[in-house]
Amino acid sequence: MNNRNINANRTDDPAANPDPITKAPGSHPVGTGIGAAAGGAAGVGGAIAAGAMAGSAAGPVGAAAGAVIGAVAGGLIGKGIAEGINPSVEHKFWKENYSSRPYIYPGTSYDQFGPAYQYGWESRSKHSGKSFDEVEEDLGDNWKSARGKSNLSWDEAKPAARDAWERIEVVYMDAADEDEAASAGEEDEEQ
Numbered sequence: 001m002n003n004r005n006i007n008a009n010r011t012d013d014p015a016a017n018p019d020p021i022t023k024a025p026g027s028h029p030v031g032t033g034i035g036a037a038a039g040g041a042a043g044v045g046g047a048i049a050a051g052a053m054a055g056s057a058a059g060p061v062g063a064a065a066g067a068v069i070g071a072v073a074g075g076l077i078g079k080g081i082a083e084g085i086n087p088s089v090e091h092k093f094w095k096e097n098y099s100s101r102p103y104i105y106p107g108t109s110y111d112q113f114g115p116a117y118q119y120g121w122e123s124r125s126k127h128s129g130k131s132f133d134e135v136e137e138d139l140g141d142n143w144k145s146a147r148g149k150s151n152l153s154w155d156e157a158k159p160a161a162r163d164a165w166e167r168i169e170v171v172y173m174d175a176a177d178e179d180e181a182a183s184a185g186e187e188d189e190e191q
Contacts, residue, residue, distance in 0.1 A: 123139055
């Protein structure tokens with residue numbers, strides 16, 4: 001992971017995050033890209049299996065079409081999850097709840113931990129499919145460029161980043177899984 005300053009493009013206003021091409025508000029290129037990659041991989045696998053079952057010359061064409069369809073669907077799913085993460089809601093949640101966390105010392109300002117929470121939820125979106133422990137070393141390496149005005153070391157910030165990461169998994173990822181399961185159930189009923 002590179003050490004660029006990710007604070008430069010941060011905003012608490014989701015409407016102020018314009019699409020780089022269309023300039024439409026609320027762009028989430030990271031979520032879209034992650035979803036497209038995952039969907040494309042799933043599409044290739046499904047298309048290859050379908051092509052192999054058919055045993056026809058259309059197998060490679062089916063694989064290519066499956067990859068495109070999977071990438072588009074996956075991109076839309078990834079974008080939906082990223083759009084579902086509202087920085088204003090997350091900041092409000094952590095501002096109201098941070099002082100009850102076991103790693104917070106009495107009298108500690110939210111301003112010190114806010115960047116760690118934001119780093120956690122943004123990192124979770126960027127590392128879809130991986131656990132916090134799998135990317136913790138990279139997160140630690142990049143904390144200095146992400147921490148903004150916080151004076152916390154990575155060891156001090158890590159529990160807050162992990163908390164925000166886990167909240168995204170519970171609140172947003174589980175909700176997306178439930179929506180996907182409900183959609184699959186509706187499709188089964190139609191057949």
